[in-house]
Amino acid sequence: MIQVQNLSKSFQNIQAVNDISFTINKGEIFGFLGPNGAGKSTTLHMMSTIIKSDEGSIYIDGIATNDHPSACKQLIGVVPQEISLYEELSAYQNLMFWGNLYGIQKDVLKERIHTTLELIGLLDRKKDLIKTYSGGMKRRINIAAALLHQPKVLFMDEPTVGIDPQSRNHIFEVIETLNEQGMTIVYTTHYMEEVERLCDRIAIIDSGKIIAQGTQTELKELVPTKESIQLEYSLLSENNLQELQKLLPYSINADKNKICIEGSVQELSNVITVSNELQLSIKDIQLNKVNLEAIFLHLTGKQLRD
Incomplete structure (x- = not known):
């Protein structure tokens, strides 16, 4: 056109x-x-x-x-x-x-x-x-x-x-x-x-x-970082982490009571279901999205509204 x-x-x-x-x-x-x-x-x-x-x-x-x-x-x-x-x-x-x-x-x-x-x-x-x-x-x-x-x-x-x-x-x-x-x-x-x-x-x-x-x-796809989900639990033991790794088909990065999973928001319901099955108390959830703001920052080195 x-x-x-x-x-x-x-x-x-x-x-x-x-x-x-x-x-x-x-x-x-x-x-x-x-x-x-x-x-x-x-x-x-x-x-x-x-x-x-x-x-x-x-x-x-x-x-x-x-x-x-x-x-x-x-x-x-x-x-x-x-x-x-x-x-x-x-x-x-x-x-x-x-x-x-x-x-x-x-x-x-x-x-x-x-x-x-x-x-x-x-x-x-x-x-x-x-x-x-x-x-x-x-x-x-x-x-x-x-x-x-x-x-x-x-x-x-x-x-x-x-x-x-x-x-x-x-x-x-x-x-x-x-x-x-x-x-x-x-x-x-x-x-x-x-x-x-x-x-x-x-x-x-x-x-x-x-x-x-x-x-x-x-x-x-131009941005090297990917979307991820971060969960913080009231308490996450080593055994709990191992169970999560068995039940979830993702690579999990853990730090104290927090885990980070590479994936989009569509994966969140599965993560919550498994956490509930293991009787883990979720304290906080953060979704780290790759949006156009992040793309613009990656390509130009500045915020979109600068």
Whole structure:
């Protein structure tokens, strides 16, 4: 659906995007994960024809963005970081305005506004002025405006910044519904939990370069440490340890009353069952996961939100 090859962009002496390449398949959610200033928004701006690249090429559904920007704009919807709405107009009036800019026939537009407001859960508030909306509601209307012309691809640039958890979850549900309907979605964020929930594949970007990309499973393989389970017992004798080693099909590292087992959270129920059978009193359980934060730290040597 989207092919990006050797893309670069500089602003004066700042290299915002540095020779990146990737492919996005039709019908997938592709995430860009990185800290503020990593190059996520600049990449999205080039893909959505807002700015031109210095070098490289972008093809959307076989169409080159630099050569045919108008044709590409018909294929894409853009949800910017900034709220692009008129505060003194109602939600319905805002959507009528943006729909008219797309050149959608009036009767068709009215039906699409109704359907889109229903999708984002704000049909009952369509006559209310935008200035009366919460931050999360404004962001949902922002999404609605990008959907009116029924794009094949939706670009979403940090769409949950500054909103409450309930609104964030509602936006997630809208994204998942759109994706189930076949829409290709490109999503940028610096919140790892968002891409972990939403994205089929992820590109980790830092200082303008893609330092890793793939599925979550593929990215986890880049980290030398593995997921593990640590249990602390009230008392763990040498005999107890030997029994655990007999009954559990894992390699166990022990230290005083603690054991550490290499494995994922799926193994935990088995460990607890065996511990109960041996009448061992569990004092504490810790799950050490390999998540995107750990991957980013391993690849860059810094925390994701630095």
